[in-house]
Amino acid sequence: MKPIIQFENVSMSFGKLEVLKSLNLSIQEGETITIIGGSGSGKSVTLKLLLGVVTPDKGRIYFEGNNIVQMKEKELVAMRKQFGVLFQGAALFDSLNVFENIAYPLYEHFKYSEQELKSIVSKKLALVGLPKSEKLMPSELSGGMKKRVGLARAIATDPKLILYDEPTTGLDPTNTQRINQLILDLKKNMKITSIVVTHDMESAFQVSDRIALLKEGKIVSVGTVEEIKNSKDRVVKDFIEGKMKGSEISAGGL
Template identity: 60%
Template sequence: MSKIIIEFKDVYKSFNGLPVHSGINLSIVEGEIMSLLGGSGSGKSVLLKELIGLIRPDKGDIMVFGRNVTQMKEGELIRLREHVGLLFQGAALFDSLTVSENIAYPLREHLQLTENEIRKRVAEKLQLVGLEGIEAKMPAELSGGMKKRVGLARAIATEPDIILYDEPTTGLDPITAQRINELILELQRKLGVTTVVVTHDLHCVRTVSDRIAMLHEGKILTVGTWEELIASGIQMVKDFFRGTICD
């Protein structure tokens, strides 16, 4: 039986009285790629922030590695985040730091490594994302796709057990987006990580997902493989896949 790594149990969250989550229930098992699909305002990115304790739900439990994130104090959350890599939607690189310094940042924050070990780790992660030898470049010198890949190198620098992707292909041309999709699959295979992808990009979903969770009106509408969702009789799912609901 597959081991559950992440579990949302009856999670509720509102902002200024407007409900975003109205009883989210979802289990994600070890080593799988789970995509969270839904329109704008469906609460996809909020789930990621709740998962690592950046936002607290109003009600419910979020279990990661068998521990309840909603009950963790800040010190415990910091230790949890050492095991989780996050690729932000816009890569979120520090403009004033070089590529090397950006990737080294979580290593210096969380791990006790020598400078030589940090340099080796940075070079290794850049090689994994296909960007060898750009350590000295500044973010302003990089294309959008390169920034995403540097952000991904930073996300995996601490060798996490979980990787979270927030809209990994947004704003990229089709060729670069496909490269990112391939990287998601490659890293999952090489590192054996549990992966959560937040996206509205159906090509990304079809390419990388083991399973897909569809969010609608604050709940998980359905969970299944690409083929299962395509064959679904649920009208909301049909509309989304036909592109009549836009993000």
């Protein structure tokens, strides 16, 4: 397997706050990797760096061998077309119905006939377990349904890579389970590369091929679910034990 993404010595500060300090991480094509870390540890910032919406102070970030840090806006736009993003709040357009919300990135990026759009939207809705809900308005959807519509929108363009920022935060156990299952299904059906950012250890164990722990601006440990579960590393053990007790509350999204 070859890396689809590489972070090399990436540092990022906001004023005096050093969020990332020479972070290194390599992500393989087709894997689901989860970045775990405490609130404010820089998980969302890491996703923003990948999208090229913020620029690091130092370091290089490669997508398929091309350094994102040096890309011009035009190249960034082309790159982002290959990404699907599920933001923390799902962020649907309230004045658009479900069909229009999901079709939005398709209108933006490519040219499809009305018939093609209908077919794509209907397939994506079926994938997220919400068939025939095209006409519903966001105000008619529960939190879990909104998240699933957000996911249908994120995959509308058949992205190569999907970024999930706290996909299960604020969801009840049934919807959490549903979203976790969808992350697994998408990997299976679409052979997608997924980067999940979460503070939810249970979800991380469930959906990941590998888990990376972000602490004090660095990836301090990375390994398979089994390796992380059985890690003897104090930092990893402390983090998992703390999380399993549910001692943390997440902060804002992207």
